[in-house]
Amino acid sequence: MMRNFRNALLVAIGALAFGAAPGANAQETLKLGISAPMSGAAAVWGLGMEWISKQAAQSINDAGGVKVGGKTYKFEVVAYDNKYNAAEGTKVAQTLLNRDDCRYIIGGIGTAPVQAMQSLSERKGAIMFTTAWGMSIKGPKFPLTFTQINTPYEVIPPLYSYIKKHNPSIKTVAILNPNDATGKETEAVSRKIWESIGVKVLSSDWYERGTTEFQSIAAKMVGQKPDVIDLGVAPPGDSGVIFKEYKVLGWNGVKVVPAGTSAESMMKIGGDAVEGVYMGLSADFDGAQATPVQRKLNVGMKAAVGEPINVIQIGGYDAVMALKAAMEAANSVEPKAIAAVLPNIVFDTSYGKTAFGGKDSYGSAQHMLVPAIVSQVKGGKLVELERLIPEELTKRLAAAKK
Amino acid sequence: MDIYVQLLVNSLQIGAVYVLFSLGLTLIFGVMRIVNFAHGEFFSLAALLIAVAVPWLVDFGAPLPLAYGLAFVGGLCGVMILGRILYEFAFRRFQRDMIGSFVLSVGLALLMQGLFIEIFTGASRKLPTLIDGTVRILGGALTTQRLVLCVIALLVAVAMYWAIASTRLGKALRAVSEDHEAAMLQGIPYRRIAMTGFLLGTLLAAVAGALLAPVVVIGPVIGSAYLIKGFIAVVIGGLGSIPGAIIGSILIAVIESVGGYYFDPSLATIAMFVIVMVVLLVRPAGIMGNG
Numbered sequence: 001m002m003r004n005f006r007n008a009l010l011v012a013i014g015a016l017a018f019g020a021a022p023g024a025n026a027q028e029t030l031k032l033g034i035s036a037p038m039s040g041a042a043a044v045w046g047l048g049m050e051w052i053s054k055q056a057a058q059s060i061n062d063a064g065g066v067k068v069g070g071k072t073y074k075f076e077v078v079a080y081d082n083k084y085n086a087a088e089g090t091k092v093a094q095t096l097l098n099r100d101d102c103r104y105i106i107g108g109i110g111t112a113p114v115q116a117m118q119s120l121s122e123r124k125g126a127i128m129f130t131t132a133w134g135m136s137i138k139g140p141k142f143p144l145t146f147t148q149i150n151t152p153y154e155v156i157p158p159l160y161s162y163i164k165k166h167n168p169s170i171k172t173v174a175i176l177n178p179n180d181a182t183g184k185e186t187e188a189v190s191r192k193i194w195e196s197i198g199v200k201v202l203s204s205d206w207y208e209r210g211t212t213e214f215q216s217i218a219a220k221m222v223g224q225k226p227d228v229i230d231l232g233v234a235p236p237g238d239s240g241v242i243f244k245e246y247k248v249l250g251w252n253g254v255k256v257v258p259a260g261t262s263a264e265s266m267m268k269i270g271g272d273a274v275e276g277v278y279m280g281l282s283a284d285f286d287g288a289q290a291t292p293v294q295r296k297l298n299v300g301m302k303a304a305v306g307e308p309i310n311v312i313q314i315g316g317y318d319a320v321m322a323l324k325a326a327m328e329a330a331n332s333v334e335p336k337a338i339a340a341v342l343p344n345i346v347f348d349t350s351y352g353k354t355a356f357g358g359k360d361s362y363g364s365a366q367h368m369l370v371p372a373i374v375s376q377v378k379g380g381k382l383v384e385l386e387r388l389i390p391e392e393l394t395k396r397l398a399a400a401k402k
Numbered sequence: 403m404d405i406y407v408q409l410l411v412n413s414l415q416i417g418a419v420y421v422l423f424s425l426g427l428t429l430i431f432g433v434m435r436i437v438n439f440a441h442g443e444f445f446s447l448a449a450l451l452i453a454v455a456v457p458w459l460v461d462f463g464a465p466l467p468l469a470y471g472l473a474f475v476g477g478l479c480g481v482m483i484l485g486r487i488l489y490e491f492a493f494r495r496f497q498r499d500m501i502g503s504f505v506l507s508v509g510l511a512l513l514m515q516g517l518f519i520e521i522f523t524g525a526s527r528k529l530p531t532l533i534d535g536t537v538r539i540l541g542g543a544l545t546t547q548r549l550v551l552c553v554i555a556l557l558v559a560v561a562m563y564w565a566i567a568s569t570r571l572g573k574a575l576r577a578v579s580e581d582h583e584a585a586m587l588q589g590i591p592y593r594r595i596a597m598t599g600f601l602l603g604t605l606l607a608a609v610a611g612a613l614l615a616p617v618v619v620i621g622p623v624i625g626s627a628y629l630i631k632g633f634i635a636v637v638i639g640g641l642g643s644i645p646g647a648i649i650g651s652i653l654i655a656v657i658e659s660v661g662g663y664y665f666d667p668s669l670a671t672i673a674m675f676v677i678v679m680v681v682l683l684v685r686p687a688g689i690m691g692n693g
Contacts, residue, residue, distance in 0.1 A: 217662050241618070
């Protein structure tokens with residue numbers, strides 16, 4: 001009896017060991033990390049990106065996963081709150097890259113926390129997709145970093161040109177930005193472009209993220225009587241409050257938020273004070289120009305997060321799709337192999353087929369080529385005014401068809 | 403816009419919130435000799451409870467003013483319950499222990515911030531405007547809601563000052579803050595007074611959060627921003643001094659308003675910290691403190 005028991009035990013142990021060993025049909029799970037603000041004025045960006053990235057991962061998993069080298073991989077999204085600052089961004093970087101051993105960051109929001117992440121991810125050989133608005137974020141020195149949305153260089157020229165064309169009498173602008181890396185990088189571009197189209201920059205001011213009382217800065221800006229007020233990369237929570245203060249003081253000029261994303265958030269907070277605001281990162285994902293994928297995601301986002309999708313959030317979905325396509329094209333899950341292949345492939349995103357480019361601007365093709373969209377709040381609704389497909393993308397798609 | 407009047411109006415509307423916030427901080431220190439870094443979380447919780455309750459009540463069919471009224475009372479009650487629990491199971495054991503209470507309150511603050519983010523999520527919330535409109539006072543503009551907030555803050559500050567100066571409870575609080583052993587010898591029940599003082603301070607933070615809820619964007623860590631300014635105000639004014647807390651709050655509001663206008667909000671914040679350092683070096687007890 002003891003011998004039978006021992007034999008049964010050995011068989012059971014063998015079966016467990018066999019089952020645990022990776023086989024041809026076994027699945028592995030790859031962790032996809034997100035470092036984004038999930039509290040504070042920019043929380044809508046992080047919470048939305050987490051939701052939409054999970055949708056992308058789920059759709060890939062449901063379709064059978066990612067097939068590479070005879071193995072099948074599933075995606076699992078993990079997200080942490082970087083509070084839009086470098087200190088928390090560093091903690092998130094350590095958590096994702098060291099503790100969780102994550103090698104694919106599919107969403108990094110905020111230049112300061114992303115720089116903290118990048119200092120570790122490039123050394124560890126992890127690939128990162130980011131929405132960070134800094135030119136210094138990507139280039140040949142950072143071969144594993146890719147941007148997943150348009151940045152000031154793609155957003156600001158068409159936005160300001162459109163505003164000037166439709167408001168020809170504007171001559172002066174006052175600029176306000178959060179006092180961090182994102183604000184500094186954007187302000188430099190804003191100032192240059194405004195001046196190039198003949199609008200004088202009267203002042204450029206800064207505020208600390210987390211500020212709740214904007215009365216004094218609003219009084220300062222309104223006191224200069226600018227034709228335009230440009231709120232740079234102020235998140236929706238702050239923009240709504242600031243425009244309300246301008247209205248209280250009686251100012252009613254041209255309002256611009258180049259990094260304006262969540263029109264609905266801004267309208268909830270600012271009310272009719274945000275009527276007429278021009279935005280550079282908003283899109284009508286219910287409108288005629290949205291794709292069926294975007295419309296479907298929009299319905300889900302409204303139910304899950306309470307607001308429509310914005311351009312920053314959808315970057316998470318597109319990054320997951322890009323990652324899958326690159327893994328399959330490279331036939332490898334190694335980040336360096338994926339990074340080598342990304343600039344050469346055309347892949348599906350929520351916008352349709354796209355590719356990575358921007359070599360002329362950044363020194364290497366690390367920028368996802370998506371449409372630049374100019375929108376405005378009109379009659380309490382977001383109206384898409386212009387959607388520009390990058391010329392480089394048009395050429396790449398034409399070349400891919402041949 | 404007359405700029406000097408506008409700067410004065412800005413100072414008053416910013417200072418009103420700081421006054422309510424710092425009164426609670428200084429009262430708790432005065433009575434229990436503890437520095438309560440979790441004070442900001444009472445403020446946050448009141449605002450968060452109102453932010454959740456008002457839309458829910460409005461969806462149920464309550465008119466907006468009634469929804470605000472009920473949510474206001476509910477918010478204050480919720481914070482008072484939390485305050486009672488924290489006093490009973492935590493702060494009561496660290497009275498007159500500055501270092502222990504500092505470590506305890508910082509830990510509690512971090513714990514509560516994490517809980518609030520889990521329970522309420524990190525998303526910002528904005529309540530519908532309770533009182534519409536803008537008023538002009540001698541050329542300076544502010545919203546009607548903010549004017550009401552200023553008036554209420556003034557009334558609360560006056561009421562606190564009168565209560566501390568003239569009521570039996572106020573005299574007991576003053577006696578305990580001056581010399582708790584002598585107060586006990588006089589028959590003043592120190593433990594009950596300490597608890598009352600703590601709960602009064604908590605109530606003041608809750609009132610500040612509840613009044614601010616309709617005028618700002620509410621997030622789970624909103625209290626942290628006011629906590630720093632509140633501490634600056636009480637250090638400048640004098641820990642434990644009610645008039646000192648009021649003076650300190652107005653002073654930092656003026657620095658924020660004027661400094662933000664003529665220079666930069668960041669420079670204005672630096673100026674506040676420089677003033678704190680100077681006060682600590684030259685007069686550590688603060689402007690109205692007694693040591």
